[in-house]
Amino acid sequence: MKALVVDDSRAMRKIIAGALRKLGYETVEAADGAEALKVLEAGPLPDLATVDWNMPVMDGLTFVTQVRANREYRALTLMMVTTEAEHGQIVRALAAGAHEYLIKPFTVESLEEKLSLLGLLPEGVQA
Amino acid sequence: MTELVEEFYDEPTDYVEDEALGQIVDAMWASYFAHTEFLLPSFDQHDIEGDIYCASVTISGARPGIVTVSVERTLGLPLAQSLLQEDGELTDEDVYDSLGEVANIVGGNIKALVPDAGPLGLPVVSTALPLHGASDRLAARLDANWKGQWLTFEVWLAGGGSAENVGG
Amino acid sequence: MALTTTAFDWVCTLVRKESAIVLEKGKEYLVESRLVPLARAAGATDVSAYVDGIRLRPDRRAQTAIVEALTTNETSWFRDGAPFTAFSTSVVPALKQARAATRSLRIWSAASSTGQEAYSLAISLQDSLVAEGWRAEIIGTDLSTEVLEKAKVGRYSQLEMNRGLPAPMLVRHFTRVGTQWQVNDDVKRMVRFQQLNLTSSFAALGQFDVVFLRNVLIYFDLETKRDILSRVRKVLKPGGYMFLGGAETTLGVDDNWDRELIGRVSVHRPKNGGQA
Numbered sequence: 001m002k003a004l005v006v007d008d009s010r011a012m013r014k015i016i017a018g019a020l021r022k023l024g025y026e027t028v029e030a031a032d033g034a035e036a037l038k039v040l041e042a043g044p045l046p047d048l049a050t051v052d053w054n055m056p057v058m059d060g061l062t063f064v065t066q067v068r069a070n071r072e073y074r075a076l077t078l079m080m081v082t083t084e085a086e087h088g089q090i091v092r093a094l095a096a097g098a099h100e101y102l103i104k105p106f107t108v109e110s111l112e113e114k115l116s117l118l119g120l121l122p123e124g125v126q127a
Numbered sequence: 128m129t130e131l132v133e134e135f136y137d138e139p140t141d142y143v144e145d146e147a148l149g150q151i152v153d154a155m156w157a158s159y160f161a162h163t164e165f166l167l168p169s170f171d172q173h174d175i176e177g178d179i180y181c182a183s184v185t186i187s188g189a190r191p192g193i194v195t196v197s198v199e200r201t202l203g204l205p206l207a208q209s210l211l212q213e214d215g216e217l218t219d220e221d222v223y224d225s226l227g228e229v230a231n232i233v234g235g236n237i238k239a240l241v242p243d244a245g246p247l248g249l250p251v252v253s254t255a256l257p258l259h260g261a262s263d264r265l266a267a268r269l270d271a272n273w274k275g276q277w278l279t280f281e282v283w284l285a286g287g288g289s290a291e292n293v294g295g
Numbered sequence: 296m297a298l299t300t301t302a303f304d305w306v307c308t309l310v311r312k313e314s315a316i317v318l319e320k321g322k323e324y325l326v327e328s329r330l331v332p333l334a335r336a337a338g339a340t341d342v343s344a345y346v347d348g349i350r351l352r353p354d355r356r357a358q359t360a361i362v363e364a365l366t367t368n369e370t371s372w373f374r375d376g377a378p379f380t381a382f383s384t385s386v387v388p389a390l391k392q393a394r395a396a397t398r399s400l401r402i403w404s405a406a407s408s409t410g411q412e413a414y415s416l417a418i419s420l421q422d423s424l425v426a427e428g429w430r431a432e433i434i435g436t437d438l439s440t441e442v443l444e445k446a447k448v449g450r451y452s453q454l455e456m457n458r459g460l461p462a463p464m465l466v467r468h469f470t471r472v473g474t475q476w477q478v479n480d481d482v483k484r485m486v487r488f489q490q491l492n493l494t495s496s497f498a499a500l501g502q503f504d505v506v507f508l509r510n511v512l513i514y515f516d517l518e519t520k521r522d523i524l525s526r527v528r529k530v531l532k533p534g535g536y537m538f539l540g541g542a543e544t545t546l547g548v549d550d551n552w553d554r555e556l557i558g559r560v561s562v563h564r565p566k567n568g569g570q571a
Contacts, residue, residue, distance in 0.1 A: 011211050084238075104231075
């Protein structure tokens with residue numbers, strides 16, 4: 001399985017990508033929404049993208065909206081991983097087409113459990 | 128919108144208190160720094176003397192404000208090493224990035240407590256404390272010790288009646 | 296300092312010996328994060344120092360606390376996912392036919408801890424049966440009055456909310472209150488919590504269509520397990536279901552159960568349809 005990790009913080013990208021690689025994922029990283037769209041255009045399509053909300057150039061909500069508007073990216077599962085923690089913001093992200101939402105700070109355990117809910121936990125790994 | 132908010136909140140900083148800030152910082156430490164020494168909160172204020180790093184994020188909206196994380200300069204590298212789980216040499220960029228992400232995480236969770244908040248700003252890291260608007264009030268503060276050195280978390284929110292003229 | 300290999304290995308051996316649960320390599324973060332509260336309460340400087348202290352000067356009570364911290368499931372919502380999927384996609388539809396006359400279900404969360412399992416079941420049923428006019432009641436029981444108090448309030452921290460609760464369910468069934476999230480009244484009304492020791496009588500509980508008895512039998516000896524399972528059979532309505540934890544079985548403990556496989560999840564049903 002392959003994951004695209006989108007976050008403007010290198011430290012956060014490393015935390016998320018590191019946790020995913022331990023689960024058996026191959027990972028690619030992008031520092032904002034525009035860079036992430038370029039990764040998708042270059043292909044191949046990953047199984048999962050974790051998406052931060054507040055980023056320079058293109059924010060995560062715009063990225064999610066653009067991905068959902070493109071039929072070629074239908075198979076991509078989108079999970080917001082962000083410090084935006086209001087009820088209304090979660091509603092907005094889901095309405096834009098995000099499949100799951102994980103609020104920072106999060107533990108590696110909770111990341112695994114979200115993947116399990118999405119059916120994206122690789123075989124042989126127990127949440 | 129501002130009048131509406133004031134009807135519900137006599138004291139403009141009531142919705143962010145020390146306890147909430149403490150819970151947020153505690154959750155962050157448990158999530159990303161569990162493998163390190165504990166962060167020990169202090170009941171007393173410990174103003175950091177000497178050189179500092181200060182990471183901050185602004186909160187916009189009806190009650191704008193700023194959330195800051197200040198640390199002794201020498202604490203920047205070990206904090207970044209812990210967050211990144213890398214023992215080796217790190218660049219200044221890595222240190223700024225790590226401190227910025229800490230401010231971002233605390234700031235986003237603080238923003239969720241502020242009524243009618245707008246977008247969160249991107250983190251800014253500097254070697255000086257940010258300036259506050261004259262009417263800003265300290266809504267919450269947490270002093271904590273880690274590896275024998277001090278960190279200060281602060282939440283400043285615009286005071287009553289002057290919500291428009293506050294920046295970060 | 297990160298958790299040392301020696302400390303991690305020692306904890307793994309202890310947990311395997313006491314609970315038969317195997318912590319794989321790579322779960323160092325789990326050991327660290329779960330043991331932080333214990334280590335901090337003990338006044339240690341970090342988790343490794345805490346573990347080393349107990350390793351070098353064995354302390355029975357601390358060892359038990361470590362095993363419990365690493366084996367209890369108090370913080371997760373749709374824990375493991377699969378049992379809840381089996382519940383809502385197979386068990387509930389079957390019961391919907393079997394109980395069409397009464398249009399009512401009763402479910403027991405038998406080690407409810409702080410309430411996540413009971414509320415998860417209520418949310419599942421709220422989104423399916425209750426919307427169609429059925430009545431559903433969930434009874435959560437636990438030994439500890441402390442966790443029951445928290446369960447009754449139904450208020451959870453951000454970190455607790457992150458644990459296996461699907462985001463669409465969070466936005467539909469919870470409201471933010473300060474740094475915490477409160478379960479909404481329509482879900483809360485479906486759930487009742489009461490104190491119960493599993494070794495004492497279940498008579499006051501009434502009858503159930505489904506019993507969730509997950510990851511709790513591991514704390515009892517074989518005789519007590521057998522006794523509990525036989526008494527669970529008596530409170531299950533005919534055609535009822537029991538869910539155990541992923542590593543648990545009735546085999547060799549109480550053989551009066553049939554096992555049905557739903558996907559990769561085992562559900563247990565009393566032999567011959569149960570009591571008449």
